Amino acid sequence: MGIDVGGTHTDAVLIEDLRIKKKAKVITNERDLLDSLWRVTDDLLREENPERLERVVLSTTISTNAIVQGKTDRVGMILVSGPGLSPSLLRINEDCHFIPGYVNHRGMEIAGIDRDNVSRIGERFQRDGIDHCGIVGKFSIRNPQQEIEIRETIATHVRHVSLGHRMAGRLNFPRRIATTFLNEAIREIYTNFVKQVLDLMHLRNVSVPIYILKADGGTIDIAQSGEFPVQTILSGPAASIMGILSMVESRDDAIALDIGGTTTDIAVFAGGVPLLEAVGVTIFGHKTLVRGLRIRSIGVGGDSRVRCEDGRIVIGPEREGPAAAFGGPFPTPTDAMIVLGLTSIGERERAKGALLPLSRHMQCSVLEAAKTIFEQTCEKIASACLDEMEAIVNRPVYTIHEILEDRRLEPKILYVVGGSARPMAFRLGEMLGCPVYIPEHAEVANAIGAALARTTAEMTILADTEQGTLTIGEEGDRIVIPPQFTREDAIGIAKEKLRERAIKMGAKEEDLEIEVTEDQEFNMVRGFYTTGKNIRVRAQVKPGLIASLRT
Amino acid sequence: MLKKERKTGLIFFPAFDWAISPTHPEREERLLYTQDQVFEEGLLDFDSIIEFKPGLATVGDVNRVHICVPDTRSVITESHLVSAGGAITAAEKVMKREVDNAFALVRPPGHHAMLVVRGARGFCNVNIEAIMVEYIRKHYGPRRVAIVDTDCHHGDGTQDIYWNDPNTLCISIHQDGRTLYPGTGFHREFGGPNALGATINIPLPPRTSDEGFLYILDHVILPILDEFKPDLVINSAGQDNHYSDPITDMCFTAQGYALLNDRLSPHIAVLEGGYSIEKALPYVNVGIILAMAGLDYSNVREPDYDPLTIRQSDEISRYVEKEAAEIYTLWEKRGLMREKLIGNVEYVRRKKPVYYDTDGISEQQEETVRVCTDCGGLVTIASAADTGNRIFAVIIPGQSCPACRAKGEEIYTETGKDKYNYVYLQDRERDIFLVK
């Protein structure tokens, strides 16, 4: 069973033998997501035996909404920033405390921390009623010891602590701060939600593993997700993209569009694989280290408000309600498509009526106005697709090999899902010069994507044979290695540790498709002698499906 | 510290798969820790810092600047085209006003590469700044350009290329040539007959620190720039003046580099040398990037920074002050020197030995310049090396006068292959490159 609790609708599907057995859709109750879950599973599981379920995957807006709507807890932050960016550029909230100490790029402790100072901050948190604490050090993924020490010192003063180095294995201190902060800020609301979901599933007699979808389109066992709620932000758009992936078979470059009411999400598949954000996703202005699918969202959708400014049509970015044909207050692209006869939904006369004032401004007929709006809507989406592909191709690379390779993207197909998929797909395909495909169950692509997504994980290894240490970024482990340690050894450890991590997160052995995404080795030379090797390996279970739908 | 934010383009190309040799200072590891620091500080997330992928320079871009012997492909590798391409990308972004300034944090470097190239000198094969400058002139029209070379080594390659160009001001500030490679860069090197004063050398004594560098900046470089009125200021941003650099002996700091860049405000900065890859480069580069973007760099310093151990002596301070005064006086007298030095001769000749230390090639060059008041003057170079290959090159300058052009074309036509293995014509104005 796959469930996507979206902003407008909550969708659910039941899949049997990789075929859609049942679909359900209810309006999301924003104030009570549990209620939406209850109703949608009611629909779906009626007349079903819950014992026959193999797994349940849930994609939810709980974390995203908590952040966007500010339903977060106060978090006390302790930052070990050392020299570099000025603290004024790093202050994420009112409760930020910068303490002395420094770990350098090699993970060597250059300046220690003062435990008494940390204790005093802890006491202050306690006095101020701050229960949640984020601890982040610069380069802490290279040596987490200072973060751990601070936690030990402060543990008695606060209820829960998030450590920066556990968030992700990538370098980026400001993002590590933001990610740790958000993780702690939404923890309470998220863990409560998880508890309620588990109760609900219990009441429904569901006793199989339950997973939560993450921003990278992968899953995590719900019981394991409580320590990293921030991973579940923006899982909705990822669900749709994974859904599209499950319903198509191409290994070509492709563009995937989810045209919603307010926005259109654009994803690019390179050789059939959805791309990930280089560093992490951005939510509500916060740049994070959360691994996520690379999805560009533009403020153009079926319900975008259409205005006329100085005789020119402006589409979006705001949505002021449904299309006029459905009783909405303003004309929208959907109204234009209704007038043009591209779709037969809603009340045509109302759509026409809404376009009339616009056509007067434009000094043309209602039909011509509709045509202009439709064309312009498609053009906006198509040009955003081209911009996105250009941005992907122009991503910086750091080796001569990659510069010379200079891979182009040549989309061979355009996949479209979402409310306006049918009326717009053909024209978009013409504009982008490729055939279009609207998957059969496009309206529940998100729930299908959730149902079939596999568990994903990443593992970052840095071996430094001069120091004789190997650091596992995400886990905070540091182990001793011999001088003759090789790149092959590092790859072996990365794969093994990744396997362990993925299994712990709920992956099944048979779904573990591990790939090495980064694999570099540098001779370290001091004076005129080679003193060691600096080996960097990153491995991942890439976003993918446990299986594709049968068609 | 509140400053006006500027949009800065960053072309970061560490060439993680290129080295001169595995243990050479110019090896894969060189920008590894700089990358770590730049990534960890999150610099690429600032709206005012935009990263661009380097383009590839072409052989044509190289031929606009150099005479490569026997031909361009034999003296360069792809890495040089990427590094020069990175500098060109930086220039493009600035010229198209996509950004206010740009930093090409690329390798391999180029400021020791002279006009004639037979191999690598001082880790450099082609001069990436000069390739960039001539690209700008070709695509955006003639520009007055000032290149301020803050690498610890004398920028002898850049000086050689622009020796006769009155529209390119080359200022090099470096550790005294009596104590460091390449052993040149003294006051008396002041530019060719038609470009006197367009080459300025500022040798500084070993152990000069921030104080000395900034004194020279404020009392010599900035005033000269004020008078030269360049359209573009370029910083050849070598980082080997750092107190921790293993192959030099100066006491400049990350904070000093940031201050220098802030005050100099170059349109384009291009990385040159700098081999303290762990203790200096990460911090110096973060400082330069922040300064260029107008962001607060006051907290940038090396973890082992100790102002007392690297303070320059009073003796050095006095020396630097005297030096500054002398150089500025020399600059002011540049007009008078022309008469005194050149008089009424029609041609000025200089002989110079060139040693390609990386490749172990010795070359003898004879450069002849036509004295001209209307343009930079026609230049011809005859050169022979211990590897064989006698060559002759005719260089018609940009914005050349009709007389220099006519003479140049005549010489190229008349010079036969009997005496030389190759004869080259480089017409910088019309962007023509011929070989026979």
Ligand SMILES: [Zn+2]
């Ligand atoms: Zn140097």
Ligand SMILES: [Zn+2]
């Ligand atoms: Zn002339």
